[in-house]
Amino acid sequence: MTPETPYWNQKIETMPREGLEEIQTRMLRDLVDRAYRESSFYRDLYRKAGVTPGDIRTLDDVRHLPFVDKSSAREAYPMGMLMVPIDRVREVHSATTPSRQMLPVYATGKDLEEWGERCARILWMTGLRRGDIIQNAFRFGLSTGGFGFHYGAMAAGMISVPASIGSTDRQIDLILDLGTTGITMMPSYAFYLGMRAHERGIDLARQSNLKVGLFGAEPTSVRMKERLGELLGLTAFGEYGMNEFLGPGMACQCLVERGMHAWADHFLLECIDPETGQPVPEGEQGELVWTWLSAEATAVIRYRSHDISRITWERCLCGRTHPRVRRIVGRTDGALSVGGYIIYPSKIQDVVHMFPEFGPFHVLIDSSRGLDCMTVRVEVKDGVRVPSRDLASRLRTAIRSYMTVTPLIEVMAPGTLAMGEGSACRILDYRRGSGRYGSSD
Numbered sequence: 177m178t179p180e181t182p183y184w185n186q187k188i189e190t191m192p193r194e195g196l197e198e199i200q201t202r203m204l205r206d207l208v209d210r211a212y213r214e215s216s217f218y219r220d221l222y223r224k225a226g227v228t229p230g231d232i233r234t235l236d237d238v239r240h241l242p243f244v245d246k247s248s249a250r251e252a253y254p255m256g257m258l259m260v261p262i263d264r265v266r267e268v269h270s271a272t273t274p275s276r277q278m279l280p281v282y283a284t285g286k287d288l289e290e291w292g293e294r295c296a297r298i299l300w301m302t303g304l305r306r307g308d309i310i311q312n313a314f315r316f317g318l319s320t321g322g323f324g325f326h327y328g329a330m331a332a333g334m335i336s337v338p339a340s341i342g343s344t345d346r347q348i349d350l351i352l353d354l355g356t357t358g359i360t361m362m363p364s365y366a367f368y369l370g371m372r373a374h375e376r377g378i379d380l381a382r383q384s385n386l387k388v389g390l391f392g393a394e395p396t397s398v399r400m401k402e403r404l405g406e407l408l409g410l411t412a413f414g415e416y417g418m419n420e421f422l423g424p425g426m427a428c429q430c431l432v433e434r435g436m437h438a439w440a441d442h443f444l445l446e447c448i449d450p451e452t453g454q455p456v457p458e459g460e461q462g463e464l465v466w467t468w469l470s471a472e473a474t475a476v477i478r479y480r481s482h483d484i485s486r487i488t489w490e491r492c493l494c495g496r497t498h499p500r501v502r503r504i505v506g507r508t509d510g511a512l513s514v515g516g517y518i519i520y521p522s523k524i525q526d527v528v529h530m531f532p533e534f535g536p537f538h539v540l541i542d543s544s545r546g547l548d549c550m551t552v553r554v555e556v557k558d559g560v561r562v563p564s565r566d567l568a569s570r571l572r573t574a575i576r577s578y579m580t581v582t583p584l585i586e587v588m589a590p591g592t593l594a595m596g597e598g599s600a601c602r603i604l605d606y607r608r609g610s611g612r613y614g615s616s617d
């Protein structure tokens with residue numbers, strides 16, 4: 177910790193690439209060795225693939241290891257990825273799969289301490305300092321958004337206000353009355369909050385002490401960040417994290433704002449051709465694959481994020497040497513981010529098809545006053561006599577219970593929806609920068 181510099185951890189943040197890769201090589205060997213010994217899931221996976229820890233000597237050798245993703249990781253439920261005795265675990269979080277099964281993430285005391293340190297680096301990188309008041313409107317619960325920045329703020333000597341999402345008028349009062357200087361939340365919620373303040377005659381850009389906003393979990397384009405900056409009177413930064421890795425604390429923009437620095441002393445980041453699984457040349461577009469090198473409790477090795485982006489290692493003007501993840505331009509699995517939740521159109525299709533009364537359908541995603549809104553417009557089949565209102569209510573309940581989001585449902589007469597050739601489902605995304613995740617550049 178060197179508070180007199182722009183870095184929270186100068187030695188690590190500015191370490192030359194060779195030094196970082198030396199650390200990564202050592203950590204990778206140790207991780208694969210531990211996962212093979214302690215995790216039943218990885219032992220089986222690697223035995224089937226005919227690979228042993230002894231095969232991993234260099235960073236490039238990571239390519240011998242099979243990939244893991246949300247679907248294959250389901251087999252590890254509940255403790256197949258655990259590498260320590262359960263009594264060493266201090267906190268459990270969880271990601272979810274498309275089928276809503278939980279993917280538990282276990283953390284030891286060391287994991288939690290390092291999570292806080294990674295988030296402290298991020299808060300510091302955006303210009304926040306000791307004594308700054310961080311109002312954290314990410315969810316607190318099994319998902320990891322809230323706790324990460326809470327631990328980060330405490331590690332950095334800042335003041336954490338765990339406001340969580342919702343209760344917007346109270347959020348606005350807290351910003352004004354406490355003199356909040358930094359906020360962390362989804363960008364759509366930040367728009368909503370700024371507009372709600374205007375409805376109350378409050379101009380947060382003029383009347384608050386806000387100076388930094390950290391935005392993640394859904395698309396954040398350059399234009400959105402500019403608008404948020406004007407609306408709330410702050411500098412907006414994009415950050416990246418996945419529940420599977422105790423994100424946030426994985427990658428964030430610096431003041432140069434050209435991509436997000438990903439902490440290489442904790443994560444090995446690969447960019448692959450999603451079709452062949454082979455690495456693409458540095459700087460070229462591909463799918464991001466993450467390995468959690470420093471994890472003590474949970475083994476997450478060669479995990480396919482399905483996020484499409486580019487990675488560059490060139491030195492940044494901010495002095496940090498860690499690789500930068502550029503703008504996330506889409507997903508390889510067709511998933512959409514709606515209000516911070518990852519939604520799979522194929523899953524909506526599965527739910528709609530559970531009802532024999534329904535035919536083809538459209539999914540419309542719009543953003544009203546900054547908040548994402550999903551509407552399922554579905555044709556009823558000829559001869560169905562159940563009242564539309566009852567059908568809509570049943571479908572809404574089913575989608576909510578399978579997918580967490582609550583859509584609006586519009587039941588249409590047979591043959592009224594325009595469909596593509598041979599298609600039973602159309603996605604119509606009317607949001608600005610639709611289908612785009614992550615941050616600028």
Ligand SMILES: [Zn+2]
Nearest residue numbers: 430432492494
């Ligand atoms: Zn930088």
